Amino acid sequence: VEAAKTPQQEGKIRARVFGIRPETVFEIIQLSKYENLGFDTQADGAADISWKGSLNDLVATARIALAPPVPATPNEIPVTGTVDATYAVRGGVLIAREVNVRTPASSLNATGKASFSPMTGPTALKVDFTTRNLNEFDRALIAFGVKANGKKGVAAIPVQLHGQAGFHGTVNGSLNAPDVKGHVGVTDFATIIETAAATHPPPQPATPVSAEPPHPPSPTQGTRQTVQWDDLEMDAEYSPALISVSNLSLTRSATPHSKTVIHGSGQLHATHGRRGKLLFNDSSTLNAQAHISDASITDLMSIAGESFPVTGTLNLDAHAGGALNALSGSGHLSVAGGEIYGEGYKSLTTDLKFAG
Numbered sequence: 446v447e448a449a450k451t452p453q454q455e456g457k458i459r460a461r462v463f464g465i466r467p468e469t470v471f472e473i474i475q476l477s478k479y480e481n482l483g484f485d486t487q488a489d490g491a492a493d494i495s496w497k498g499s500l501n502d503l504v505a506t507a508r509i510a511l512a513p514p515v516p517a518t519p520n521e522i523p524v525t526g527t528v529d530a531t532y533a534v535r536g537g538v539l540i541a542r543e544v545n546v547r548t549p550a551s552s553l554n555a556t557g558k559a560s561f562s563p564m565t566g567p568t569a570l571k572v573d574f575t576t577r578n579l580n581e582f583d584r585a586l587i588a589f590g591v592k593a594n595g596k597k598g599v600a601a602i603p604v605q606l607h608g609q610a611g612f613h614g615t616v617n618g619s620l621n622a623p624d625v626k627g628h629v630g631v632t633d634f635a636t637i638i639e640t641a642a643a644t645h646p647p648p649q650p651a652t653p654v655s656a657e658p659p660h661p662p663s664p665t666q667g668t669r670q671t672v673q674w675d676d677l678e679m680d681a682e683y684s685p686a687l688i689s690v691s692n693l694s695l696t697r698s699a700t701p702h703s704k705t706v707i708h709g710s711g712q713l714h715a716t717h718g719r720r721g722k723l724l725f726n727d728s729s730t731l732n733a734q735a736h737i738s739d740a741s742i743t744d745l746m747s748i749a750g751e752s753f754p755v756t757g758t759l760n761l762d763a764h765a766g767g768a769l770n771a772l773s774g775s776g777h778l779s780v781a782g783g784e785i786y787g788e789g790y791k792s793l794t795t796d797l798k799f800a801g
Contacts, residue, residue, distance in 0.1 A: 453497060453498055454496070454497070454498060454499060455496070455497045455498075456494075456495065456496055456497075457493070457494070457495045458492075458493070458494040458495070459491070459492075459493055459494075460491070460492045460493075460494065461490075461491060461492075462488055462489060462490050462491065462492050462507065462509055463489055464487045464488075464489065464514065465487060465488040465489075465509075466486075466487050466488075467482065467484060467486065468481070470488075481584060481588065482584055482585040482588055483520075483521055483522055483581075483582075483583065483584030483585060484521060484522050484523075484524045484548070484585070485513045485514070485517055485518040485521035485522060485523050485524060486511045486512065486513050486514075486523065486524035486525070486526075487511070487512065487513070487514050488507070488509040488510070488511055488528070489509060489510055489512070490507060490508050490509030490510055491507070491508050491509070492505060492506065492507040492508075492509075493505070493506045493507075494506075500534070501534055501535055502534070502535050503533075503534045503535075504531060504532070504533045504534070505531065505532050506530070506531040506532075507528065507529075507530060507531075507532075508527075508528075508529045509527070509528050510526075510527055511524055511525055511526040511527065511528065511546065512525050513525070522548050522549070522581045523548065523549065524546060524547070524548055525546075525547050526544070526545045526546040526547050527543065527544075527545050528541075528543070528544050528545075528546075529541075529542045529543040529544075530542060530543075530544065536560065536562075536566065537560055537561045537562025537563065537566065538558055538559070538560050538561075538566065539558065539559050539560075539561060540557075540558045541555055541556055541557055541558065541559070541570070542556065543556060544556070548581050549578075549581070550576055550577040550578035550581055551574070551575065551576035551577070551578065551581055551582075552573075552574070552575050552576075553572070553573070553574050554572070554573040554574075555570050555571065555572050555573075556570070556571050557569045557570035557571055557616075558570070559616075559620055560619060560620065561620065563621075564619060564620040564621040565619050565621045565622070566619060567618075567619060568616060568617060568618060568619050568620055568623065569615070569616075569617050570615060570616040570617075571614075571615055572612065572613070572614060572615065572616055572627070573611075573612070573613050574611065574612045574613075575609060575610070575611040575612075576606070576609070576610055576611075577606070577608070577609050577610075578606070579599050579602065579604070579606050579610075580599055582598075582599065583598040583599045583600075584598070586598040586599060586601075586602075594639070603636060603637040603638070603639070604634055604635070604636060604637065605634060605635040605637065605671065606631070606633075606634050607633040607634060607635070608631070608632035608633025608634060609631070609632050609633075610629070610630070610631045610632075610634070611629070611630045611631075612627055612628070612629055613627050613628050614626050614627010614628060615627060618684065622684070622685045623683075623684070624682070624683075624684040625681075625682065625683045625684070626681070626682040626683075627680070627681070628678075628679070628680055628681075629677070629678070629679050629680075629681050630676075630677065630678050631674075631676070631677040632675070632676050632677075633674075633675065633676075634673075634674055634677070635671045635672060635673045635674065636671070636672050636674065637669065637670070637671055638669075638670045638671075638672070638750070639668070639669050639670075668750075670750045672697075672747075672748050673697065674695060674696065674697045675696045675697055675698050676694070676695075676696045677693075677694070677695050677696075678692070678693070678694045679691070679692055679693040679694070680692045685715060685723045686714065686715050686723050687712060687713070687714055687715065688712070688713040688725070689711070689712045689713075690709070690710055690711050690712075691710040692710065693707070693708060693709040693710060694706065694707075694708055695707040695708075695709070697744065697748070699741060699743070699744035699747065703741045703743075703744055704739070704740075705737070705740040705741065705744050705745065705748070706737070706738050706739070706740070707735060707736070707737050707740075708735070708736040708737075708738070709733065709734060709735040709736065710733070710734050711731060711732060711733030711734065712731070712732050712733075713725065713729055713730070713731050713769075714729060714730045714731075715729055716728045716729050716730075726769075727768065727769045727770035728768050728769070728770065729768065729769055730766075730767060730768055730769075731765060731766060731767065731768075731769055731772065732765075732766045733764070733765050733766070734762075734763070734764050735761070735762075735763050735764075735765075736761065736762050736763075737759060737760065737761040738760055739758055739759075739760065740758065740759045740760075740761075741756075741757075741758060741759075742755055742756055742757045742758070742759050742780065742783065743755075743756055745759060754784070754785070754786050754787065755783070755784070755785050755786075756783030756784050757780045757781060757782060757783030757784075757790075757793070758780065758781040758783070759778070759779070759780050760778070760779045760780075761776060761777070761778050761779075762776055762777050763775070763776030763777075763797070764776060771800075771801055772799075772800075772801070773799060773800040773801070774798075774799055775796070775797060775798045775799070776796070776797045777794075777795075777796055777797065778793070778794065778795050778796075778797055779792070779793070779794045780792060780793040780794075
């Protein structure tokens with residue numbers, strides 16, 4: 446006697462999509478913490494939904510257009526574009542055949558696949574991204590946990606962008622631990638170097654018995670230095686274990702007749718923290734090379750936040766390696782003549798070694 450087979454559940458739905466907001470999508474795929482990314486848009490288009498077996502096998506394919514609603518949402522960035530993608534609930538995989546997204550100052554094109562639920566699943570994306578305004582991504586960066594030195598979002602990135610930044614490359618690994626690799630180009634930007642305030646006041650001289658006790662010293666203030674650059678080109682890779690830069694070219698024109706060009710490459714390896722967690726900190730190991738050609742000493746002093754009565758044109762080849770808090774290295778320095786404290790000199794050459 447054969448037992449009767451229970452028919453398998455199966456369904457298909459063809460639908461028109463109107464006014465679907467990003468926060469609704471994140472709620473459906475159970476990523477509610479990314480609902481508030483600060484982008485104002487909604488999706489209109491066609492969707493095909495099918496499943497066979499159970500709703501956990503649901504597959505949704507959408508071909509939609511993105512545009513901000515009317516009226517626009519206050520204090521959010523308007524987004525336009527097109528999306529042609531398929532999402533499978535089982536495995537939480539999004540297959541992007543074409544994603545073109547634009548904001549007033551940025552554009553993103555992406556193809557490939559990404560695992561959203563869980564975010565530890567395999568991801569393989571090709572990405573082209575350009576922007577003229579990092580502030581458009583402040584709320585998104587905060588949602589993704591970008592923070593440094595007590596700051597969050599864009600404020601945690603030590604860069605001010607006045608021109609344009611672009612990335613052309615790939616995202617592999619997983620969204621939770623991405624391996625991002627490609628070419629980076631940036632024009633007209635500034636780097637910000639901040640030093641923390643001293644945690645302990647300097648020692649005070651002893652107070653004579655007959656003297657008034659001195660006023661307590663004022664707390665030491667941190668410093669903030671901004672250095673302007675013309676252009677940056679480099680091949681770069683970021684992963685939880687490695688930050689790597691090659692073919693770096695960094696240019697700064699201090700005056701119409703003075704240009705500093707820095708070439709370099711390097712790899713920064715993460716250290717293992719508690720429970721094997723990878724961290725970038727002072728114990729991370731660095732291996733880096735740098736070459737500076739025909740640079741004005743005056744301009745280099747300005748970049749370093751120093752001012753000395755020394756002029757000349759500098760060339761430098763250097764290598765550094767070891768933990769960030771205990772670097773060692775060597776190099777060769779040559780300077781074509783200028784003046785030192787008003788006294789002329791012809792040249793300076795020396796080999797360099799440093800440790801600690």
